[in-house]
Amino acid sequence: MDSDLTPDQKTFRDTTRNFLNKTSSSPQIRALADSGAGTDRTWWSQGAELGWTAMLVPEDLGGGTVSGEPLRDLCLVAREFGRTCAPGPLLTTSAVLTGLAAAGEAHAEAIEAIMTGDSLASWAFYEPSRGWDSSTPGTAADPLPGGGFTLSGTKDRVEAGESADLFLVTAHSPGGPVQVLVPRDTPGLSVTPSWSLDATRRFATLSFAGAVVPPGAVVQRGEAAREAVETQLHNTALLAAAEMTGALQAMFDVTVQWMFDRYTFGRPLASYQALKHRMADNKTAMEACLATTAGAAGALDSGAPDAHEMVSIAKAYVGDKVPAILQDFVQLHGGLGVTWEHDLHLYLRRTACDRALYGTPDEHRRRIAATLEGNAA
């Protein structure tokens, strides 16, 4: 609940909220959607100045948190993104920064450029028809003499892929998993824009055909890379959950107001018990979504041993609930709910994306079951 935020966190949240209200209003989001353009880099740099990119980076690398709890802080931003369907590559950038920060000093320059917004970075993780399992990337990293690699394979659903300058690529080498930083203009890398259900988020497919990665671009290998990838996935899944809760909060308020304003048979929708009861269920689920997202953020921040399970629980629960509730809001709006004019579909699009990316509820349920089995063994 917001009552347990520190004054600094509240200020931080409000600054982000005010900025997004000004720059990501519904007409602005719609104009951006119509233009087909991807991320507005000036806008993203302004966000970076507000601190959106600093949280996951340690202080000695120029980052810093508002409260000492980086994921709780970042969830506040993600929730505000959800409230306005803001278009920025918050999730994927956070994944990249998580991975780079885990490797420490070596990539200080790239971190710095991403933090200021000068460089736009995206995480290339997903591969066609492979799901969000991080254990065996199909993209091959063939070792070169001297420590570099050549990459071959395809990465898909790469957020902001078309506009990004830099990709953190998760691949498989004979020595185990590796993560490498690949500039967009690397020969042998081609970027093809793809369609997107979200109104403003853009995705791309990357094809690597013998793209050469020098030794200095290797971020991590082996067990360290595997762990980093898991953490990236969990941090990002959590932010997706937080974004969905923000979207839910925004549309919950809109729907309740609508139920007071809309009259049928001489009385407001809000007076019909069948509808009141549905909103009571939705309210209960919304509070549960907020509670489990906060619980997972706290677990990650405190390094709790069950933190990854808490994230899977949050992503599975929130991912199942939020789009379903937004569908219910559409129903409660009647014909208006299925129009392009009403904002509901923007939120439905966003949360449908967040549900499906970084581990679907089903994929996270499978992880939870595996954890249960592991704990019992």
Place this chain on the structure above:
Amino acid sequence: MSTATSTGTADATGTEPVEEFRLRARAWLAENLPPAADTPAGNIDDDVWLRARVLQGRIHAGGFAGICFPKEYGGLGLGPDHQHAFNEEAAGYELPIVLNVPSVAICAATILDLGTEEQKKQYLPGIISGRDVWCQLLSEPGGGSDLAGVITKSERNGEDWTINGSKVWSSAAYAADYGLCLTRSNWDVPKHSGLTMFILPLKAPGVTVHRIKLVNGANEFCQVFFDDVRLPAGNVVGAVDDGWATASQQLFHERNAMGGGSPYVSGPRFSKAAHGPNLLELARETGQLGDTSVRDQLADVRIMQVVSKQLVRRIGSAIATGELTPQASSILRLFEAERTWTEYDAAFRIAGANAVAGPSLQDPGHGQAGLRYLSRQAGSLGGGSTEIARNIISERVLGMPREAAADRGVAFKDVKRGGA
């Protein structure tokens, strides 16, 4: 999030720091309480109550009873963090869980809030020490949801009162020493204005208790009849004709306890003994651990358990800071019902044929899973139904218009009543 504990040194009032309290509880529990049985007790019956009183007496003598009740009434005068620490430490031990609801978490909590100084001194130590068991005498054959429509009659006779009528669905009334009994004291005013709440000793002359058998074969439910039961004026809780205020507070404690938000509930919510089968074991035993849909259900049950705890924390602190109205405890009540369905349904599905016939009725993964499935709705009716919880959330939390009521503003004697 890790546990909500506030550590530190004893403050000016000499309060023991939570972590010290936790360690002391850990050591004491290991020495003094037996481990929880793997199988739940099945039917709650006389021996269960006897055992509960003994265990509570032991916990009381050991200095761990009534953690959140003030010292002057037999409690420890500590806070929810202490209770939380104790609950975590107590997982895995045999505990008098049946005393929590309604005795301690509802009845004692209501007396603490609204009882007179004399009532608190007279009754709370007995509840906290396990000497006395309390029950709730609210619902009547004519209705439970419309609680303010009770017709059990209280009449003043000089200094005393006389009670006539009948209550039903009173859990454990047969084992109880006292009940909080809602009565109608005035028929000439609208229904909420003519109620009075009494402390009613169940062993008093004129009280008859009949037991009712439930779908799962259990018979802890009772119907209680009052024939000219005489009570002194000192047994009124709250004010005469203002019993609805008392009942409302009592219902708040009930919803909070049903939802898992009460600081007066002692012991773990998801203990082996208090809850059903180990579903993972059951899936293994029935050869389904590799089945994707079974694994999904295991995960769903786990999700609901964890989210429930997280929700309790969130709503609890929001009510404490005033960000949400106390009525929001209905959110917990509603969620907890859903959690129960998820768990009971999963157990029944995974148990398959084992839940309907076979040698082991007492096995939580077999016969008990079947019985729980049959009585699945009990948790959605007891403590006020989930429909009423939804009314409260929509009307009192979201501020939506109240349901039309044909009895609003009408003298109760002129209100239409059903035949049941």
